[in-house]
Amino acid sequence: MRRTVALMAVTAIAEGLSYALLVPVLRALFGSNPGDARPWLAAFGAAVAVYAVLRYRSDLSGFRVGATLLRGLYHRFGNHLARLPIGRYSAGRVGEVSVMAGRGLLQAMGVAAHLLAPFISACVTPLTIVVVMLAFDWRMGLAASVAVPVVAAIQHRTGRSMAAVDAERAERDHEATARVVEYLQAQPVLRAGGRTAERFRLLDDSLLAVERASHRTILSALPGAVALTLAVQAMFTVLLVLGAHLALGGNIGAAEVLTFLVLAARCADPLLSLSDLGGRLRSARSVLARLDTVLGTEPLPEAREPIRPEGHDVEFDSVSFRHGDRTVVDDVSLSVPEGQRLAVVGPSGAGKSTLLQLLARFYDVDAGAVRVGGVDVRDIDGEVLMAQIAIVFQEVYLFDGTIEENVRLGRPDAADAEVRAAAAAAQLDEVVERLPGGWSTKVGEGGALLSGGERQRVSIARALLKNAPIVLLDEVTSALDPVNETAVHEGIERLMRGRTVVMVAHRLRTVQRADRVAFLDGGRIVEQGSHDELLRRGGRYADFWDISMAG
CATH class of the missing domain: 1.20.1560.10 (ABC transporter type 1, transmembrane domain)
Incomplete structure (x- = not known):
């Protein structure tokens, strides 16, 4: 210049x-x-x-x-x-x-x-x-x-x-x-x-x-x-x-x-x-x-000497987080041993999705610490952390490309056989077969040319292809029809198998497969335990379950 x-x-x-x-x-x-x-x-x-x-x-x-x-x-x-x-x-x-x-x-x-x-x-x-x-x-x-x-x-x-x-x-x-x-x-x-x-x-x-x-x-x-x-x-x-x-x-x-x-x-x-x-x-x-x-504008700070986590367990240690003037998460402590599943349930606005975002380090906590493999996520290199985590959101965003290109975002260097295997496990292959363009079908901006269930299958296939040891699920089936919900559930089951899972769900039938359930309300943990334990206590979770089953 x-x-x-x-x-x-x-x-x-x-x-x-x-x-x-x-x-x-x-x-x-x-x-x-x-x-x-x-x-x-x-x-x-x-x-x-x-x-x-x-x-x-x-x-x-x-x-x-x-x-x-x-x-x-x-x-x-x-x-x-x-x-x-x-x-x-x-x-x-x-x-x-x-x-x-x-x-x-x-x-x-x-x-x-x-x-x-x-x-x-x-x-x-x-x-x-x-x-x-x-x-x-x-x-x-x-x-x-x-x-x-x-x-x-x-x-x-x-x-x-x-x-x-x-x-x-x-x-x-x-x-x-x-x-x-x-x-x-x-x-x-x-x-x-x-x-x-x-x-x-x-x-x-x-x-x-x-x-x-x-x-x-x-x-x-x-x-x-x-x-x-x-x-x-x-x-x-x-x-x-x-x-x-x-x-x-x-x-x-x-x-x-x-x-x-x-x-x-x-x-x-x-x-x-x-x-x-x-x-x-x-x-x-x-x-x-x-x-x-x-x-x-200052981005999230990166550790000068990043530490690589050895395991895949997850821990929330006295975590608090504020968004503006509102406390979204207040002194939450939870732990998920490697290979187990934690379900977080509660009313809307309780802070459930925020916990997933803090774990993926979309935000930094205001107090306490979120750890993966015993290491604070703030001390882990950003790319290393995201390589450990696969996320399936409720609202799936697909880029304006082909179905195959969107699946390959999980792991761009994957072989064709691996892509097809991930698609089959997510039951995406049956969607591909009925589309005129097959794998080359354009999905439109945001995936607008696919239905909600089809977008979810692409997202699950992407997560399966990534093969990350930690899986985060956020209200995955809350807005799906019964046919798509069944297909997505089967894909989710394959995705969760053998991995550390933190899931947020409104439909409590998905919670039964969790090793531990935490009921969140107003940013605080009201109850936690196994599904059967919480039902026997007859507390907030039991009331939530009864309402869900009645619906």
Whole structure:
């Protein structure tokens, strides 16, 4: 980037210096022997050729730097997002990230590729021309140099006045993007409730807010653009009057006056473009500042000297976790010996899924410790920890690829036979057989082209292929029809066999196969023991079981 900026500055200086040759050219043309202009014209042509080569190289360098910047930012941005706590991704932030990852990063790339060269040229070339004027006639040069601080002051004042408006426009853009994402994701619920018109008004309001913010941006930019135009025109008028005065007094030749006016006219275009370039640079700077804020957000810390767990037992030791102002998990202690199964049950909002997220280190605990193989998960390398764990969520997300590609996410280097075996164990093979494209069938964004049960089978096959020693199950069958539930249960049984399992379930029939059950309510463990023990006690779990069986 520094080399590119330096090359662009040299190019702008070369452009300004090439105009200095117009003075002897016009002087010869208006003199007694116009033929004397030929060598100066040749020199001017050579200077223009040098400028053209420099301009080509600087523009090419700008595009290369922009492409490298875009590629590097995409990788850095994506890698950093993957290390941030899951809780950071609220609906509003998803919209913000969508804007930054799309238009935002392209704007950042555009700074080097499209904005730097004209901006540097608009600043450096007129300054070089002013220096040329000073070299040929100090009076004309001094008159032209007065415009420099005036233009700088206008640009500075415009930038300050536009800062708040630009920030508001960016905020409205993010809000509208989040509303669009929310509106599209909520279509099934909105249509079922007959409230699409109401939601459309909310979306429409956010889009109208963007329109109003855009109008304010334009109105705020107008004074600066008008002032800049007036300043440039005033400079040209002053040079015209001064040149005419000096020429009439015999202090300067007509050719020199004409040359200075040509140089002044050449200054006008880049100076007038500063208004537009300044606005685009401010917008890009705002995007870069937001990118920097995201990249500056501290990810979950990694241990300097990570410890590799030896076993696959799981322990929650006096774990507490707060989300905002609410305590989600409060002083929970549980242990799951290697190869055994723990079921966590309780009412909605009790903190069950949070326990799984803490174990997978989607968040860090506020107090206590979560251990795998006797080692605090904070002391385990992130990749090593995730290699130990296979997770099957209630809401399965599939990438917009083929079924086989989604299964292979569990272990990309697996042999075809291993992929087919995992699919058969998850009863995914019967789904593949009835699809026209077989393994090459596209699943759509998020797996939208498959049913919920089919997506779950893909998820289970993925977990089976990963062959991790610890399995986390989160409400896997809570929203499935009986046929899919039976198939998924069979796949889950194969997945759990011989592994350490922590499962969250609402349908308590899946809990009967657990070695230990913990009943969670309000973030605290109310009861724990085996299924039969808890039924004999007649406590909260027994009541929960009776309600479940009655349903």
